[in-house]
Amino acid sequence: MESTHSPAIETIGLRKVFGEKVAVADLTLTVERGEVFGFLGPNGAGKTTSVKMLLGLITPTAGQGRLLGKPLGDPQGRAKAGFLPEHFRFHDWLTAREFLHLHAELYHIPAALARKRVAELLELVGLASFAGQKLREFSKGMLQRVGLAQALLNEPDLVILDEPTSGLDPVGRLHVRDIIRGLRDRGAAVFLNSHLLSEVEITCDRVAFIKHGSVIQVTPLKSLMEGEIELLVQARPLTAEVASGLKHWSRDVRVEDGQVTLTLSKEEDIPQINRYLVDSGSQVFALYPKRLSLEDQFIRIIGMDGGL
Amino acid sequence: MSAWTIARLTFREASRRKILYAAFLLGIAFLAIYGVGFFLIRQEMVREMANSMEERAPFFLNQMSNFMLLAGLYAVNFLTVMMTVLTSVDTVAGEISSGTIHTLVSKPIRRWEVLLGKWLGYSGLLTAYLVLMAGGVLLLVRSIAGYTPSGWPSGLAWMWLNAMLLLCLSLLGGTIFSTLANGVMVFGLFGIAFVGGWVEQIGSFLENQTAVNVGIISSLILPSEALWKRAAYEMQSAISGLAPGMTPFSSVSVPSPAMIVYAVIYALVILILAVRKFQRRDL
Numbered sequence A: 001m002e003s004t005h006s007p008a009i010e011t012i013g014l015r016k017v018f019g020e021k022v023a024v025a026d027l028t029l030t031v032e033r034g035e036v037f038g039f040l041g042p043n044g045a046g047k048t049t050s051v052k053m054l055l056g057l058i059t060p061t062a063g064q065g066r067l068l069g070k071p072l073g074d075p076q077g078r079a080k081a082g083f084l085p086e087h088f089r090f091h092d093w094l095t096a097r098e099f100l101h102l103h104a105e106l107y108h109i110p111a112a113l114a115r116k117r118v119a120e121l122l123e124l125v126g127l128a129s130f131a132g133q134k135l136r137e138f139s140k141g142m143l144q145r146v147g148l149a150q151a152l153l154n155e156p157d158l159v160i161l162d163e164p165t166s167g168l169d170p171v172g173r174l175h176v177r178d179i180i181r182g183l184r185d186r187g188a189a190v191f192l193n194s195h196l197l198s199e200v201e202i203t204c205d206r207v208a209f210i211k212h213g214s215v216i217q218v219t220p221l222k223s224l225m226e227g228e229i230e231l232l233v234q235a236r237p238l239t240a241e242v243a244s245g246l247k248h249w250s251r252d253v254r255v256e257d258g259q260v261t262l263t264l265s266k267e268e269d270i271p272q273i274n275r276y277l278v279d280s281g282s283q284v285f286a287l288y289p290k291r292l293s294l295e296d297q298f299i300r301i302i303g304m305d306g307g308l
Numbered sequence B: 001m002s003a004w005t006i007a008r009l010t011f012r013e014a015s016r017r018k019i020l021y022a023a024f025l026l027g028i029a030f031l032a033i034y035g036v037g038f039f040l041i042r043q044e045m046v047r048e049m050a051n052s053m054e055e056r057a058p059f060f061l062n063q064m065s066n067f068m069l070l071a072g073l074y075a076v077n078f079l080t081v082m083m084t085v086l087t088s089v090d091t092v093a094g095e096i097s098s099g100t101i102h103t104l105v106s107k108p109i110r111r112w113e114v115l116l117g118k119w120l121g122y123s124g125l126l127t128a129y130l131v132l133m134a135g136g137v138l139l140l141v142r143s144i145a146g147y148t149p150s151g152w153p154s155g156l157a158w159m160w161l162n163a164m165l166l167l168c169l170s171l172l173g174g175t176i177f178s179t180l181a182n183g184v185m186v187f188g189l190f191g192i193a194f195v196g197g198w199v200e201q202i203g204s205f206l207e208n209q210t211a212v213n214v215g216i217i218s219s220l221i222l223p224s225e226a227l228w229k230r231a232a233y234e235m236q237s238a239i240s241g242l243a244p245g246m247t248p249f250s251s252v253s254v255p256s257p258a259m260i261v262y263a264v265i266y267a268l269v270i271l272i273l274a275v276r277k278f279q280r281r282d283l
Helices: A047-054 A096-106 A111-124 A140-152 A170-185 A197-203 A221-227 A240-248 A269-279 A294-302 B002-016 B019-051 B057-088 B093-098 B100-105 B111-145 B152-176 B179-205 B209-221 B224-235 B238-242 B257-280
Strands: A009-018 A021-031 A036-040 A062-067 A081-084 A158-162 A189-193 A206-211 A214-220 A229-236 A253-256 A259-264 A283-291
Touching (some): A036 A197, A047 A189, A081 A140, A096 A140, A096 B002, B002 B111, B019 B111, B057 B152, B057 B179, B093 B100, B093 B179, B152 B257, B209 B224
Antiparallel strands (some): A009 A021, A229 A259
16 A cells, blocks of 8 residues: 555655745655654754644645645645654643643544553653653653643554754653654654754664755765764974874864864774884874764764854 | 534633633613613503503503514614624634644634634624623513514514624624734724714605615715615514614614515625635635
8 A cells, every 4th residue: 555655754846835935945855754854954944844844834835746646735644653743832831631631632532542552652762650740740741741642543654753852861861762762663753853862863764964945965874973073193303294194094184282283084093003103113002083973963064153 | 523623612612711700790780771761661651651541552562562662672773783792702703823823724724614613603793792781672572561572583683684784894803804803893893884874864754855865875985884774674663664763773774675685685694704814815
């Protein structure tokens, strides 16, 4: 059947223009089932608008897409999707349990099953003992937890999370990370919109970078992280002549305070550099390889201007 | 059906936010004061008439009952209009601006189901309110004076239609404007219809056709006051129609049945427009 083998998300050239302002210029991407997909970009890059187009909250100006095999805007596509908005606001005069039952009903989950799911999910997000409390009395973190539970009611094949851990403490974040992994292990796709790059680094399989409303790079996180290495060299004496010889391995050689930093494209260069230094008459005290963090990569790809 | 879920949510919201209790308790207080007042006035008149005009007493007492009944229903009509606008003005615009709408419409639900659900919920609430208030007034007059106007079912029906008309209008406004702008729009239109109704009434009394036309045009802009006039006409006694007093409770210039048809079409068109607007709105 098409709907079970289709990608979780598939878009071609989605575009949204508000009046004069181009919010999203070109959103073309595919998210497979069973992967955690990070959607990264600076503020105002069009991340939330993109998410809203996927869920039918905003009608695209141009382009097309499918959500779980159904055209965007088709309620059937959303039947197996879960969503936690960034600025979540709920009907706060409901208790946590009533709130989840309301949304279970909107997912057309039969009452008996809904009771079971609601109890399980309240347990999962650690709110079982607050089930009868009104959402009005909840802290931001608790609201985020109940919002997450709401997105999981239908045992979704795709969960779209817009900044899901912004209100959570470190323990809560760890918990959400486990939930995301659980979803992936079950074969669901997770679309994660987050500023917390350390989170993304730990949880995501692939990431897309969006800037000025366009996807500028989509890449497996692994290859991104394995890409470049920064090597710090401490060797004495280190003449200018020897240092410039290092350009053989790197375009980017910086000398500061008698230390040299260079960017390498592969790990195998390190022993060769060691041999070169020794052969050139330097004594090597230390070679510190350092992988670029996702934050470094983000700034390299998006630019220091934040894309504004 | 999802619309039913939304309708029940609307009901539950009204009850959780104490709107239901406030309306019910104040409604009971209104009826109590009305009943006491009506009882005392009638007692006084019975006493007066016993002395002077015995033969015509039943006739005058019925006239008085009719006048008091319409005065009570006039107040009920106004309260129902207020209730309609105040409860529904925020339901769409408020949910859009707060963002609570996001988790609702990202479910496998169609937008029209959300709007229809809200309409169902509020129309249920308002029908209950109208039945309590107008039914209370009718029952009080009946139990105290033994009087019920013959046209009361259609009278109530047009009062109900008036509430539905304003409900549809405020739902449409909610899909376009902010809460505050929506309230200003609905009450503004209601005000035009209200004052237009009076211009028509006085114009008709003075036999000034231009004034009557102004009234008719304002009724076309919003047939709200016209519906009350028609409701009052259905319930007024034959004599107050023949000898018009300048009271808001009786009608000199009676809106034709065509105005009722117009109001029904008006409400339906507005509801359809609201659905279409909401369907296309970026949330």
